[in-house]
Amino acid sequence: MNDEQDRDRLDKDNREIRYMNTVIEVNNVSKTFGKGTNLNRVLDEACMYVSEGEFVSLMGASGSGKSTLLYLIGGLDRSFEGKITLCGEDIGSLKENNLSKLRLSKLGFVFQFYNLVMNLNVEDNIMLPATINGKKKSELKKELDEILEITGLTEKRKAMPATLSGGQQQRVAIARAILGNPAVILADEPTGNLDSKSSQEIMELFSKLNKEKGMTILQVTHSEKCASYGTRTIMLENGKTVG
Ligand SMILES: Nc1ncnc2c1ncn2[C@@H]1O[C@H](COP(=O)(O)OP(=O)(O)OP(=O)(O)O)[C@@H](O)[C@H]1O
Numbered sequence: 001m002n003d004e005q006d007r008d009r010l011d012k013d014n015r016e017i018r019y020m021n022t023v024i025e026v027n028n029v030s031k032t033f034g035k036g037t038n039l040n041r042v043l044d045e046a047c048m049y050v051s052e053g054e055f056v057s058l059m060g061a062s063g064s065g066k067s068t069l070l071y072l073i074g075g076l077d078r079s080f081e082g083k084i085t086l087c088g089e090d091i092g093s094l095k096e097n098n099l100s101k102l103r104l105s106k107l108g109f110v111f112q113f114y115n116l117v118m119n120l121n122v123e124d125n126i127m128l129p130a131t132i133n134g135k136k137k138s139e140l141k142k143e144l145d146e147i148l149e150i151t152g153l154t155e156k157r158k159a160m161p162a163t164l165s166g167g168q169q170q171r172v173a174i175a176r177a178i179l180g181n182p183a184v185i186l187a188d189e190p191t192g193n194l195d196s197k198s199s200q201e202i203m204e205l206f207s208k209l210n211k212e213k214g215m216t217i218l219q220v221t222h223s224e225k226c227a228s229y230g231t232r233t234i235m236l237e238n239g240k241t242v243g
């Protein structure tokens with residue numbers, strides 16, 4: 001094999017490896033809100049890719065469509081043009097029950113507001129989605145212990161949410177999102193409500209989940225500091241992604 005053929009083969013191998021490891025693919029996705037003459041084209045043929053093991057930050061002005069894009073990727077909103085592939089599945093063509101299964105097995109969501117159930121303690125909040133989906137608490141014990149440890153909540157496992165700081169409550173929400181060991185975490189302004197010290201703790205936790213558990217993370221943030229914990233930043237501008 002000559003040098004040129006060798007290079008071609010390497011290029012092809014690289015392309016295939018990249019393709020195999022792409023966990024989020026957004027291809028020419030457009031999203032329009034409104035009706036008639038009152039149309040708001042928030043996403044305009046946006047394209048982006050996230051590979052396995054990346055920790056990507058999505059940034060852009062308020063109203064630029066970051067949350068909209070994240071919800072489309074997570075299958076929470078299914079009306080869009082273009083194609084979105086998540087862990088190899090074309091989410092636009094999945095039946096509702098298969099999309100739910102995909103979300104349950106592969107995705108963890110974290111939002112700006114922690115959405116905890118105030119009359120359940122920390123560990124019951126963390127286990128809630130899994131128990132709703134038919135898991136017994138006893139089956140979850142080993143994984144729960146590990147997750148409490150990694151999120152630094154072991155001491156607080158019996159505490160009620162109202163007795164926790166904002167940063168601790170967000171850690172409970174993250175623990176809930178990662179029970180079941182999802183491949184991907186989607187986070188919409190996870191530190192939007194937190195002071196800088198708590199924000200730093202949440203970013204350190206995300207870095208740890210990314211590095212030690214190999215979770216792929218896509219977070220929306222307004223903070224350059226938070227974005228700097230990630231491996232790459234994508235900007236959303238005029239309905240298109242840059243970077
Ligand atoms: N359900 C909806 N119905 C109509 N318009 C919507 C809806 N959701 C979002 N929009 C509009 O889409 C645009 C993008 O909203 P989006 O929430 O995605 O922005 P964002 O980049 O997340 O902003 P922020 O940084 O303030 O959270 C805004 O103009 C918003 O008003």
Ligand SMILES: [Mg+2]
Nearest residue numbers: 066067068188
């Ligand atoms: Mg938003």
